[in-house]
Amino acid sequence: xxxxxxxxxxxxxxxxxxxxxxxxxxxxxxxxxxxxxxxxxxxxxxxxxxxxxxxxxxxxxxxxxxxxxxxxxxxxxxxxxxxxxxxxxxxxxxxxxxxxxxxxxxxxxxxxxxxxxxxxxxxxxxxxxxxxxxxxxxxxxxxxxxxxxxxxxxxxxxxxxxxxxxxxxxxxxxxxxxxxxxxxxxxxxxxxxxxxxxxxxxxxxxxxxxxxxxxxxxxxxxxxxxxxxxxxxxxxxxxxxxxxxxxxxxxxxxxxxxxxxxxxxxxxxxxxxxxxxxxxxxxxxxxxxxxxxxxxxxxxxxxxxxxxxxxxxxxxxxxxxxxxx
Ligand SMILES: Cc1cc2nc3c(=O)[nH]c(=O)nc-3n(C[C@H](O)[C@H](O)[C@H](O)COP(=O)(O)OP(=O)(O)OC[C@H]3O[C@@H](n4cnc5c(N)ncnc54)[C@H](O)[C@@H]3O)c2cc1C
Numbered sequence: 001x002x003x004x005x006x007x008x009x010x011x012x013x014x015x016x017x018x019x020x021x022x023x024x025x026x027x028x029x030x031x032x033x034x035x036x037x038x039x040x041x042x043x044x045x046x047x048x049x050x051x052x053x054x055x056x057x058x059x060x061x062x063x064x065x066x067x068x069x070x071x072x073x074x075x076x077x078x079x080x081x082x083x084x085x086x087x088x089x090x091x092x093x094x095x096x097x098x099x100x101x102x103x104x105x106x107x108x109x110x111x112x113x114x115x116x117x118x119x120x121x122x123x124x125x126x127x128x129x130x131x132x133x134x135x136x137x138x139x140x141x142x143x144x145x146x147x148x149x150x151x152x153x154x155x156x157x158x159x160x161x162x163x164x165x166x167x168x169x170x171x172x173x174x175x176x177x178x179x180x181x182x183x184x185x186x187x188x189x190x191x192x193x194x195x196x197x198x199x200x201x202x203x204x205x206x207x208x209x210x211x212x213x214x215x216x217x218x219x220x221x222x223x224x225x226x227x228x229x230x231x232x233x234x235x236x237x238x239x240x241x242x243x244x245x246x247x248x249x250x251x252x253x254x255x256x257x258x259x260x261x262x263x264x265x266x267x268x269x270x271x272x273x274x275x276x277x278x279x280x281x282x283x284x285x286x287x288x289x290x291x292x293x294x295x296x297x298x299x300x301x302x303x304x305x306x307x308x309x310x311x312x313x314x315x316x317x318x319x320x321x322x323x324x325x
Contacts, residue, residue, distance in 0.1 A: 001089050001090070001151075001152065002035025002090070002091050003034075003036040004033065004036075004038070005039070005062075005084060005092070005093045005094070006019060006022045006023055006038070006039045006040065006094045007019070007039075007042075007081065007093065007095035007101070007104070008039050008053050009095075009098070010049055014049075014052065015056065016096070018096040018157070018160075019056075019096070020164035020167075021157075021159070021163065021165075022095070022157060023037070023039065023057055024164050024165035025094075025161075027165065029125055033092060035090070035091065036060065037058055038059055038060045038090065039056070039058035039060075039062070040061075040064070040080075040081060040088075041053055041061060041062070041064075042064045042065075042077050042081070043070060044065065044067050044069055044070030045070075047063075050063050054169065054174065055167050055168060056167055059172055060172065061172055061174045061175070062083075062084040062088060062175050062176075063175070064083060064176075064178070065179075071188040073185075074107050075182050075183065075184045075186065078107045078108050078111060080179055083180050085108075087177060089152075091149070091153065092152070092153050092155060093153070093154045094155055095156050096158075097120065097157055101156055102118060105118065105154050105156045106118075108154055112154070113151070114154050115130075115145075115151060115152070115153040116154045117134060117147075117155045117156065119135070120133060120134050120156060120157045121158050121161045123155060123157070127149075129148060129149050130147050130153045131144050131145065131146045132144070132147075132155050135281060138254055138274070138276065139277050139280040140273075140277075158260055158281070159202065160260050160261060160262065160283070161260065198233065198247075198249040198250055199233070200233050200249070200252065200259055201259055203232055203261055204232065205232025205233070205261055205263045205264075205265075206227070206232055206259055206261045206263070206265070207230065207233075207265040207267065208223070208234065208237065208252055208264065208266050209223040209235075209236055209237070209240065209246075209268055209269065210236070210266070210267070210268045211237065211239045211240055211243075211268065211269075212289065212290070213240070214309075215245070216245035216246075219240065219245050219246065223267065226265065226312055228325065229319040229323060229325050230263070230323075231325065232261070234250060235250050235251070235257070235259070235279075236252065237252070237253065237269045237275050238253055252275060252278040252279050253277055253278035253279070254275075254277040258279075259282065262282075263282070263284045264279050265285075266286070266296050267308045269287075269289070270291075270296060271294055271295035271296025271297070272295070276295070276296075280299050285299055285301050288303075289303075289304075289306075
């Protein structure tokens with residue numbers, strides 16, 4: 001039992017960003033575990049994705065291809081993964097912490113009698129044992145789970161926790177595995193993607209506004225333009241979602257979305273514990289608030305004490321000029 005197996009997710013026929021991140025971190029972890037970095041591609045038609053996974057550095061890309069695997073079902077995809085784990089014998093299996101992969105990872109770990117860590121933000125290997133870091137209690141407690149060596153560990157990792165694999169690797173092989181006989185208890189008859197959905201959890205840059213924006217018109221005048229200038233999405237505190245300024249799908253926090261972007265700008269957001277619960281693991285936090293005592297400054301990488309009505313238009317104009325947007 002050695003090395004790492006990464007479950008490759010796809011978006012529109014391409015390897016998902018989170019899977020590229022797992023391949024990046026997987027390279028380092030596989031070396032520490034003294035084994036290869038392998039990948040698993042499951043689906044109806046997997047050839048294109050398998051080649052992409054090989055280019056991301058997989059020594060072997062295991063594929064399980066079957067018409068019944070074209071859409072996700074617990075039974076089908078877990079059965080495929082068990083076949084790949086049997087072939088690869090990984091010490092560590094990595095997948096994302098999306099809702100679908102939480103379902104997958106829990107079922108897989110139960111079937112394999114493996115260790116399971118969910119919503120992981122960091123991983124390391126010491127003395128052959130895998131340790132997974134996982135925030136809980138709204139990010140106020142950071143837990144480290146250490147798994148005894150000798151059993152596969154399934155770790156489901158939060159998006160944007162690691163840098164993406166560079167790509168351009170060569171020399172990987174593709175090994176096709178048959179789908180083991182399995183009873184499919186779920187039949188997916190139709191998939192209807194939600195249209196116009198706000199994908200805050202995937203955004204690398206988020207600009208959020210709060211009650212400090214004064215009213216709905218001012219929020220839309222100042223926040224989306226800054227988000228657009230930065231090439232990001234826009235979010236909101238619950239206070240202004242509850243006030244009806246912004247739809248719920250933009251809400252960040254304990255009862256909204258949990259996000260971990262590369263850059264989180266909080267403008268006129270106080271930094272209540274319930275808001276921080278959804279964004280404090282962001283890589284860089286910029287707080288803009290007229291109150292120097294606002295709690296958001298305690299978690300901020302950069303802080304700017306000022307009035308959003310003065311700061312945001314200047315910032316947006318400057319960024320537009322510099323970034324050409
Ligand atoms: C069970 C529960 C769950 C919750 N879940 C969430 C959640 O998911 N997400 C969430 O966000 N909240 C959540 N809350 C609410 C949370 O406690 C706060 O009430 C909320 O986050 C406050 O929003 P805010 O920062 O926009 O408003 P405020 O706390 O009113 O802060 C406004 C900030 O704007 C600043 N400001 C004012 N004018 C200006 C100006 N002109 N320029 C610059 N700064 C200015 C002020 O100094 C202040 O810091 C939850 C609460 C509970 C009880």
